[in-house]
Amino acid sequence: MTSVSERNPQMLECLAHHRGKPCASEAGGKSPWMFIRRARVGGRSPLLAAHLPITHKPTPAESDQHKATKERIVETAEGYGLTANAEMGMPNQRGVTDAMVTGPSGIQIGWEIRYSPLxxxxxxxxxxxxxxxxxxxxxxxxxxxxxxxxxxxRARVDDMFWREIADGSEMVIRGGYRHLQVWRCLASSALHCPDNGGTGHCGAIHAEWFLPALCDPPKPPVRIEDLILTSATGDSVPVFVPSRGGGRAGRHMWVPRTECRTWRELTSQWDPLPKVQEQEADDEITFSEQEIDRSCRAGEEGWFRSDARPVRDLGQPTGGFTLARMPAQRKRRATWITQVERAAAAATLGCPPSEVGPCIGCGQLMRRYGHNAAMACDSCRASAIPRQRGA
Structure with missing residues (x-):
């Protein structure tokens, strides 16, 4: 799709101007020439003629904003001792990436700064x-x-003035970076049950991806400098997490490598990115025959205004893995614990997987080995203590 600034400005002429009648756009000091743009109305994508300029056209401030972000990425990467280049061409000469950052092990991150529609x-x-x-x-x-x-x-940042970006003001990743939360769904849990509409507690082990501020306890915010470094060193990795409903829908996000490893052990999802074979289509263009409107509509408020684009960067937890609670009184040797159960329990208890084992009383997984470990869980130990007289 050719940008507005690169299109032939004399392809279409306003019919009012062509017939010698007043053209509101020309009267306002602009051009009577027009172009075809794609609208979004009621779920349809009709084409309509519009005066120049009417859709997004980069302003000097936005161009400086793009340039400042690109320079900040390159300068930050070089400050970390990484290899970084701006406006790096692809090996097949089919495009240029805004900034290419290469890590010490050869990981290449192609930063694409897109502040305008695409x-x-x-x-x-x-x-x-x-x-x-x-x-x-x-x-x-x-x-x-x-x-x-x-x-x-991807990563979403705040809409900042270019000088703030160039001066090193904090650029926090508002969307696109998440942390894995694994918890046992009990009444004492600070996180809600995802399987019961946020109400009640099912006793199972859940795993979901949360924004840093929504974790329990909250995680520190991730800045763009953090992502520049950790993406190049491999400490942060991209992952695609399908939605609970299945299908192709899901979330693209950057996550800590260690947490991604836990997620893969739990879900057996080993591909960091989905393999999409077919080209994704743009909005379908529709046509409905109408009488030609020969009047000039330039500047009219509300005339064929496009629908607002829906918010896509939602902050709800995503992931949707649930491990059923182990049956009570199920005694078995620790070597019989499955890899998924061990990984989920270790993430919930905050200990290495090697320290996980079954309670000798109820068989629930607990921190059985290592420093400050026990043979029975808190519930079984409490029930084994004789009640004092009069209690």
Missing amino acids: SPSSVHRRSVNAMEHDITPLWVAKDDTAVLIDRAP
Whole structure:
């Protein structure tokens, strides 16, 4: 899709101007020439003629914002001792990435800064082109309605003035980076049960991905400098987490490598990114025959205004893995514990998997080995203590 600034400005002419009648756009000091743009109305995508300029066109401030972000990424990477280059061409000469950061082990991160609108097909094409050359794309957006969200590994930052970016003001990742939370669903749990609509407690072990501020306890915010370093060193990795409903829907996110390993052990999802074979289509274009409108509509408020884009960067937990509670009074040797059960229990208890074992009383997994470990869980130990007289 050609940008507005690169299109022939004399392809279409306002019919009012052509017939010698007043053109509101020309009267306002602008051009009477028009172009075809895609609208979004009621779930449809009709085409309509519009005066120039009417859709997004990069302003000097936005161009400086893009440039400042790119320079900050390169300078930060070089400050960490990483190899970084701006405007790096792809090996097949099919595109240029805004900033290429290479880690000490050869991991290549292609930073794509996109503060202006982009079609889904463009996101798909450029992401696939990068991955075919062992480059992990990392898209940067500032709008929670951007179409690139959850179509590729990405990070969303605040809409900042370019001078703030250049001066080193804090750039927090607001969306696109998450932490894994694994917890036993009990009445004492601070996290809600995802299987019961947020109410009640089922006793199972759940695993979900949370934004840092929504974790228990809350995690510190992730800054863009953190992601520049950890993505290149492999300490943060991209992962695609399918939605609970299944299908192709899901979340693209960056996560700590250790937590990603736990997630993969629990779910057996080993592919960091989905393998999409087909080109993702843009919104379907529809046509309905109407009488030609020969009047000039430039500047009219509300005329054929496009629907607002839906918010895509939602903050709800995602993931949806549940491990059923182990049956009570099920005594078995520790070597019979499955890998998934051991990994889930270790994440819940906050101990190494090697220290997990069954309670000698009820068989529930607990911290059985290592420092400060016990042979029985708290409940079994409490029930074994004789009640005092009069209690």
